[in-house]
Structures are given as structure tokens and as C-alpha cells.
Amino acid sequence: DVKVTQSSRYLVKRTGEKVFLECVQDMDHENMFWYRQDPGLGLRLIYFSYDVKMKEKGDIPEGYSVSREKKERFSLILESASTNQTSMYLCASSSSVRTSGIYNEQFFGPGTRLTVL
């Protein structure tokens, strides 16, 4: 069974702290993504990576950075957490080849709900 796991389901941090969110996939997928989900705004792409050590900015990269040292692991870093980064963070992965008849099916982790006080 395909799986994307995220290191924490719930996280509470203080303003100014450095925060690490970890994501691991076991499907040997090339592509990995970090989104944030906010009510009424849907999913917004923060960063994505299409290969080890490669990264691309998404639509809202400000205040975030990422690291992909191994194919299966993609980390999201908040260098100095702020209250406006309180959100649900979703990690996803996808294959670069056509699988089950389609491209770009994304497989999601359960999400990390981050609260910054």
C-alpha cells in the first residue's frame, strides 16, 4: 500500500522558533511537494522538488525553505516561525512516469496542523 508519512500530526511552536516538518514516501517517487491548506484558500503550493537536491519555488515560498537530501525524504523548514504560518501543512509525492493510465496523480500524507503562538 502506497504511503506518505509526515513526522507530526499536531505541532505547537512559539514565534521566532525554527520549525522542521518532515515527509517520507515509500513509493520511489521522483516528485515531492509541500502545500499549506487554509479555509477558503484551498491548497497553495509552497515548494516542490523533482529530484534529489533539486527544488523549485511554488506560489507562496516566502518564509519557508526546503531540503531534499534523499529521494524518499522532503523537509519543510520555517526559519523563524510567525503567527501567520499557523496552518495545515500537507506533503505529497508523485511519479514522473505515467502510472495507472494518468500522469501526476499526487499521493498525500495526513497533514501536520501547525500552531504558532
Added chain:
Amino acid sequence: GEDVEQSLFLSVREGDSSVINCTYTDSSSTYLYWYKQEPGAGLQLLTYIFSNMDMKQDQRLTVLLNKKDKHLSLRIADTQTGDSAIYFCAESGGYQKVTFGTGTKLQVIP
């Protein structure tokens, strides 16, 4: 950039049909998807349609695509309480990136 819009909320009675609508702006979209997010979970692919199709049926689900108007809809027949979830429309031009809509929260009233 690409934009995908949905209404935020839909309420239906159990046994009725639900229709969730979506509009998108990217005329080069190759794949259009519907994802479902159940409470406390990540998103899961529900169904998809290629841009050269205008309809796809999969059991209780019917997807309609009007490419001229860039309008996508998802019809759920005989809606059940287990269908209560957030439904996301999404589009992709064939590259790695997928653009998701704002999500429609479907509430099914028993």
C-alpha cells in the same frame, strides 16, 4: 498563473444527487482531477478526465467537462453520509505541477 475556482459549500439530503462545479483558466490543461479529503486526512484521487473527453462515468460518479467554457463538474448520484468531505478540483498541463482549487465542502444531511 493558473487559477481554479470552486464554490465553498454544498449541502444535500441523503439519497439526492450532488453536483460540484469548478472553473479553471489554463487552456493548456491536459488532465483534470477530482480529489476527496475526508476529515483529518490528506487528499485522495477520486477520479480524473483527459482534456479530450467530455464525460466520464465511474459507478456513482459522473464527470462532465466543457472545455470551451473551462468548466468541470462532478456529479455524485445517490449521495450518502459517507460522501461528506471536501472535494478539490485540480488541473495539470502534463508537467509535475498540479494546481488545486479552493475546495467544496459537501455536507450530507441524513
